[in-house]
Amino acid sequence: MRFLYTLLTYAALPLIMLRLMWRARRQREYLRHVGERFGFYDEPAAAGPWLWVHAVSVGETRAAEPLISALQRRYPQHRILLTHMTPTGRETGNALFGDRVTRCYLPYDYPGAVARFLDRFRPAIGVLMETEVWPNLIHAAVSRDIPLYLVNARLSERSLRGYRRTGALARDAMRGFRAIAAQTEGDAARLQALGAERISVTGNLKFDFDVPALQVEQGKTLRQPIVTRPVLLAASTREGEETLLLDAVQRAGLRDALLMIVPRHPQRFDEVAALITARGLRLQRRSSGVPVAADTAVLLGDSMGEMFMYYAACDVVLMGGSFLPYGAHSLIEPCALGRPVIIGPSTYNFAEAADAAVAAGAAVRVNDLAEAVAVGLQLAADPARLQRMGAAGLEFTAAHRGATQRVLALLGS
Numbered sequence: 001m002r003f004l005y006t007l008l009t010y011a012a013l014p015l016i017m018l019r020l021m022w023r024a025r026r027q028r029e030y031l032r033h034v035g036e037r038f039g040f041y042d043e044p045a046a047a048g049p050w051l052w053v054h055a056v057s058v059g060e061t062r063a064a065e066p067l068i069s070a071l072q073r074r075y076p077q078h079r080i081l082l083t084h085m086t087p088t089g090r091e092t093g094n095a096l097f098g099d100r101v102t103r104c105y106l107p108y109d110y111p112g113a114v115a116r117f118l119d120r121f122r123p124a125i126g127v128l129m130e131t132e133v134w135p136n137l138i139h140a141a142v143s144r145d146i147p148l149y150l151v152n153a154r155l156s157e158r159s160l161r162g163y164r165r166t167g168a169l170a171r172d173a174m175r176g177f178r179a180i181a182a183q184t185e186g187d188a189a190r191l192q193a194l195g196a197e198r199i200s201v202t203g204n205l206k207f208d209f210d211v212p213a214l215q216v217e218q219g220k221t222l223r224q225p226i227v228t229r230p231v232l233l234a235a236s237t238r239e240g241e242e243t244l245l246l247d248a249v250q251r252a253g254l255r256d257a258l259l260m261i262v263p264r265h266p267q268r269f270d271e272v273a274a275l276i277t278a279r280g281l282r283l284q285r286r287s288s289g290v291p292v293a294a295d296t297a298v299l300l301g302d303s304m305g306e307m308f309m310y311y312a313a314c315d316v317v318l319m320g321g322s323f324l325p326y327g328a329h330s331l332i333e334p335c336a337l338g339r340p341v342i343i344g345p346s347t348y349n350f351a352e353a354a355d356a357a358v359a360a361g362a363a364v365r366v367n368d369l370a371e372a373v374a375v376g377l378q379l380a381a382d383p384a385r386l387q388r389m390g391a392a393g394l395e396f397t398a399a400h401r402g403a404t405q406r407v408l409a410l411l412g413s
Contacts, residue, residue, distance in 0.1 A: 001169040002135050009109060009136075016108065026267030029087030036105040039116030046102070052081040052123035054106055057089035059330060060129040063152055065096050066208040066404045067127070072100065074408065081121055088266060088304070095305040109134040118144055125411065127151050131159060135169055138176035147178040151407055152205045154183045155190040156327065156348040163194055171195030181407050184352040200410055203403035204353065206332045212308050216337070219312025225291040230257040230315050230380030232373070233339075235307070236264040236329040237320035241369065242272050244323065246279055248370040254297055257377060262301030262310055264320060264329065269302040276300065308333065315380045317341045321349075323369045328354065335362045335393030340379055340386060342372045356400075362393035 020037075024030035035041065051071055055061040061084065068080055082097065083106040084090045093103050107113035114137045126141055126148045133150075141148045155163075163170040174180075174196040181202040182188040188199045223231065234245055242261060249259060263272050269285075276283045276298050284296040286303045301310050311317065311334045319341055322328035327349030331341045341363040347354040357363035364379075366372045379386055 001167060002139065002172070005135055005166075005169055006111060023267075027087060027265075029091075032087070033105055037108055037113070038110070039107040039113035039120075041104070041120065045120050046079065048122060048124075049078050050081045050121045050123040051075060051078045052083065052121060052126045053129065054083045054127065054132055055089060055093070055129045056084060056132065057086040058092045060152075061089050061092040061096065062209065063204075063206045064127075064129050066210075067151065067205055067407060068097065068101065070404050070408055071411075074412075078124065081123060091304060106137075109136045111136050111140065114140045118146060122146075125149065127411070130154055133163070133170060133173045135173040138173045142176045148176060149411060150177045150180040150196075151202075151410075152183055152403070153180050153191060153199075154187045154349070155194065156351065157190065158327075158348055160190045160194060179410055179413075181403075181410050183403075186352055200406070202406035202410065203400060204332070205403045205407065206330055207336075207397055207400040208402070208404045209333070209336070211336055215306060215308035216312045218306070218309040222292065222309060222313040226258055226294070226296075230255075230377065231260060231313060232257055232316050232318060232376045232380065233260045233262070233310055233314035234318045235262050235310065235320055235334070237261060237272075238264050238324060238326045239268065240324050241320055242275050244369045245318070245373070246275060246281070248368075248373040249281075250279060251370065252373050252377065255377070257380060258292065258296065258299060260299045260301055260310055260314060262307065262320075266302070266304060269300065273300055273302070308337070311337045311339055314339060315386060316376045318369070318372045318376055319343045322346050322354075323372065331357055331363055332397060336397040338390035338394050340364070340389035340393065342366055342375055342379075344368065344372065357393070357396055360392050360396040362389055362396045364389075 020030055053064055053068055055064045080101040082093050082101045082103050085106060090103055107117045118140055123146055126146055128150050130152050131154060138148060174194055180191060180196055180199045182191055182199055183204045185201055188201050191199055261272060263269060281297040282295050283298050284293060285300045292299055317334040317339050319328055319331050323344035325346045328347040330350055334341050335357060343354055343363055343365050358365050364375060366375055
């Protein structure tokens with residue numbers, strides 16, 4: 001099966017390169033460091049020993065932050081290698097860690113590419129975040145006696161059905177991990193059904209972050225000119241959601257509220273700006289650097305690495321990715337800042353966390369964005385309910401901390 005998979009990956013190489021170039025049309029950074037995606041590097045590797053953590057993009061990189069910091073404290077003699085697959089993940093790694101870690105792209109799953117990568121760094125261990133199952137990479141690591149761990153692992157029912165179609169390929173890859181740290185009992189059961197072994201339930205690393213005090217202060221500064229206005233934040237929105245959101249806003253009317261929209265992907269900033277202006281709504285862009293004007297209807301969050309600032313500046317969060325079938329994005333961060341969260345029907349990527357937040361009273365589930373806007377405006381006009389939901393969010397996140405220490409124990413066993 002792995003041989004057939006490898007043949008298919010080689011056959012798909014022209015399509016992979018076309019996709020890379022297509023994505024570079026919106027985000028030029030995809031054309032940088034292309035050699036790394038095939039295991040070629042411009043400079044020799046620094047002397048180890050290395051601890052390797054792989055975090056695909058922004059969400060995984062942020063989730064890895066408490067673990068990487070803990071690894072640096074426990075193993076000060078080791079260097080940290082942080083790999084990504086997207087430019088935004090790499091940029092987030094730079095913002096979080098600066099020169100404290102070495103960053104590069106993880107090569108595509110070709111035998112030669114992953115061999116060059118592993119032979120270059122020879123990591124003492126490899127830690128793959130969330131749901132990263134690459135058969136050739138895992139095989140190459142096992143053959144070199146490099147222990148691999150799947151950490152903060154999650155697997156939705158949808159993903160389980162997809163992996164099951166690959167038969168023995170996924171099962172054999174899963175069994176190449178030295179151990180797996182699952183987020184929840186449900187994730188553990190689905191991973192086991194896929195053939196994974198040596199699974200522990202350690203919780204979600206995303207609960208263990210420290211709220212960045214500087215961004216909280218920046219949020220207060222952002223809010224200061226509009227302190228009397230209700231503020232709704234549509235966070236990490238995905239393609240198609242902004243259109244539905246703006247349609248709902250135009251039907252309901254914002255009254256005196258400010259709507260902030262922060263698209264998930266930076267290459268869509270200009271596209272979303274055009275959607276806003278096409279509706280005649282007074283737009284202001286965060287990148288302008290000027291205080292929010294009194295007549296601004298929509299503030300476009302066209303900046304990177306400032307999500308906590310937007311959370312701190314708002315009253316209510318409408319969680320993007322949950323109103324169309326994208327599976328949602330993490331609602332943990334706004335809950336940790338005491339912000340009520342409204343989620344839509346699609347939360348399969350964070351099913352357990354979303355259900356727990358709703359049960360705790362920290363979040364509200366609605367059917368669509370029209371209902372989300374209506375509920376958001378009602379909440380923003382009800383200070384007592386805002387306070388209750390905010391307090392519930394703080395309790396919810398505090399109760400789920402501790403995954404980092406459990407994962408560290410697993411890595412050290």
